[in-house]
Structure formats: C-alpha cells, structure tokens
Amino acid sequence: QQQVKQSPQSLIVQKGGISIINCAYENTAFDYFPWYQQFPGKGPALLIAIRPDVSEKKEGRFTISFNKSAKQFSLHIMDSQPGDSATYFCAASSGNQGGKLIFGQGTELSVKP
C-alpha cells in the first residue's frame, strides 16, 4: 500500500530525445506526487510536482502526466541534454498533512551527446 513502483531502472537517451520515466502507486490517500533529481553525493532536488486534481503539469522541458484512475504518473523530459544525466526519483505522500514522502526505486538517466 505504501509502495511507489518506478520504471525503468536505467535509461539511455540521445541528446535532444525524450526521456520518459513511469511510476505507479497503490495508496489512494496520496495527494502529492513530486519528482526529484539527484546527482552523485548530493541530496535530491525537487524538479516538478503535481496534485491529483490535474492531469498534466509542465515546467520548461519537464512535464508530469497524471492518471488518477490508473494510479500512475510519469515524467517526460523533452530535448534531453547531457546535463540531465542523473538519477530521478518519483515520490508520493499525503502532502497536505506533511505525511511521509515515499520514494520510488529510482531511474538512472544517461543522455548521450
């Protein structure tokens, strides 16, 4: 119930391509779905987040698509750049209450020049 399942585990994309990472959850009490980017030896940094009352949110090259009925959400990185090479984590929580933030397993993205 508390798990967030993320795929793929690793992803290789050519520069300029689209990177897509998917996540699924079970707990319908979750109401906050962020994506984090983490570089080696650093803490995770918030990229973009969505709440279940919208189906899509876009910020620059990053887009979250959210499917409430399927309990799935995904991150799309448009025009991927080598600087985007990092590990990406989806997460979920009952954010309004400051609840536990549960992380997916992570996706190691490598963008080839």
Added chain:
Amino acid sequence: GAVVSQHPSWVICKSGTSVKIECRSLDFQATTMFWYRQFPKQSLMLMATSNEGSKATYEQGVEKDKFLINHASLTLSTLTVTSAHPEDSSFYICSAYARGNGYTFGSGTRLTVV
C-alpha cells in the same frame, strides 16, 4: 527559496564511536523533519519522522536506540548514530517540511565507519 543546511557533508569515524548529524532549516520553520538513509545505487529509505518537541516516530526495522533523533526547535533536528559500526556507513539525508514550502532536502552526509 527554502534552504536546508545539513552538516557535516562527510564524516569518518572509528567503530564504536558516535556521530551527530545536524539538519537546519535556514529561512523557514519546519513542522516536520524526516531522516532518510541511502545506500549506493538505491533509493531513499525513510528512517524516522520527527515533530518539534515530541519523540520521533521510527520506521519498522530502524533501531531507535542506535539512531537518536532530537528535534529541539522548528529549525533544527539532529540525528546521532550511536556506537557506529561499518554497516552503518551510508548516505544520510534530512528533509524539512513546511506547508507552503513542501519538502526541502539537505545536501546529505556521507558517513564512513572504519
């Protein structure tokens, strides 16, 4: 934007000693602090949740006597790894939550126990 300062960024200690890691929200008051542990190539695993002035709530399998959490104020939480052993070597990350700011993460502490 919201900033969380975590210190030290790395520490090496001898087996059997204790290490304290500090997490401080610099420009906001955090209602809740979270402590995570991350092994190489793995995800962040929540260790405990703490609210200012009350005892921390530990996740299943986390030894509360080994990982002491103190949340003395709305801007400061500390994690003390007591009687550290090599298997405690890991990357420890704190997160501070405030309504309106969401979750803000520290930069992490690399603990190596030798």
